[in-house]
Amino acid sequence: MARRKKIYEGKAKILYEGPEPGTIVQHFKDDATAFNAEKKAVIEGKGVLNNRLSEFFMTGLGQIGVPTHFIKRLNMREQLVRSVEIVPLEIIVRNYAAGTMSKRLGIEEGTQLPRPIVEYCYKDDKLGDPLVTEEHIAAFGWASQQDMDDILSLALRVNDFLSGVMLAVGIRLVDFKIEVGRVYDGDFQRLIVADEISPDSCRLWDIETGQKLDKDVFRRDLGSLTDAYTEVAQRLGVMPRNQQGVTKPTLIN
Ligand code: C5P
Numbered sequence: 001m002a003r004r005k006k007i008y009e010g011k012a013k014i015l016y017e018g019p020e021p022g023t024i025v026q027h028f029k030d031d032a033t034a035f036n037a038e039k040k041a042v043i044e045g046k047g048v049l050n051n052r053l054s055e056f057f058m059t060g061l062g063q064i065g066v067p068t069h070f071i072k073r074l075n076m077r078e079q080l081v082r083s084v085e086i087v088p089l090e091i092i093v094r095n096y097a098a099g100t101m102s103k104r105l106g107i108e109e110g111t112q113l114p115r116p117i118v119e120y121c122y123k124d125d126k127l128g129d130p131l132v133t134e135e136h137i138a139a140f141g142w143a144s145q146q147d148m149d150d151i152l153s154l155a156l157r158v159n160d161f162l163s164g165v166m167l168a169v170g171i172r173l174v175d176f177k178i179e180v181g182r183v184y185d186g187d188f189q190r191l192i193v194a195d196e197i198s199p200d201s202c203r204l205w206d207i208e209t210g211q212k213l214d215k216d217v218f219r220r221d222l223g224s225l226t227d228a229y230t231e232v233a234q235r236l237g238v239m240p241r242n243q244q245g246v247t248k249p250t251l252i253n
Helices: 046-063 099-105 134-139 145-167 225-235
Strands: 006-009 013-017 023-028 031-034 039-042 070-073 078-082 089-096 112-122 171-185 188-194 202-206
Touching: 023 046, 046 070, 046 078, 046 145, 046 225, 089 145, 112 134, 112 145, 134 145, 145 171, 145 188
Parallel strands: none
Antiparallel strands: 006 013, 013 023, 023 078, 031 039, 070 078, 089 112, 089 171, 171 188, 171 202
């Protein structure tokens, strides 16, 4: 059996060279990190859940014409995706105040925002992904004005889609993060949604109870992360109600 070529290992995923040029195998690990990897754990079942959930969201986006890197799911933990040149930005869309926005601006968590607010962070773990403005992005050449127009449009379309899908199963989409990548078609280049969309990168609150069903469960020690993600997967019909197969989180650090 030939060893696969590892291209990159991140906090929650490993990327391997794909079977054809321009493809990548994205492997979802069970590792969870928070606060720029200051807090770490292995949470059994997380990788499987995020692989399925990201497949679900990316497929849905594809069906409404939002381009993504997703090609197909390969197995429990892996999916085949298009290779892209990642734009070094984390694009955050917020519908309700929470997390760093609440802290920064002193707005109570859960306050509805007057309209969706899009923020950009520079993707650099060493710097803790600092918030940047479009001025920084333009001046340092991380993305062009055309890219920024496309990014804003992608981010808002993803927000509309995800908000609706979540609302239909009684979940409020508080905020989320996406990443986008550049693909080249001959003389043209375009941006597509890349990385993952999962409860690791969204804030999801039960509409009735306010219960958190996302990575804040891990960040803030609110209970079992797998139970929360399983609940999201079951409500969306991604996982049957009787399929549990999850064990308690094991802290490794
Ligand atoms: O921490 P903050 O409040 O800025 O996060 C906003 C949203 O972006 C949250 O849903 C969080 O999970 C997501 N995020 C992420 N990766 C980061 C930073 C934020 O997925 N590096």
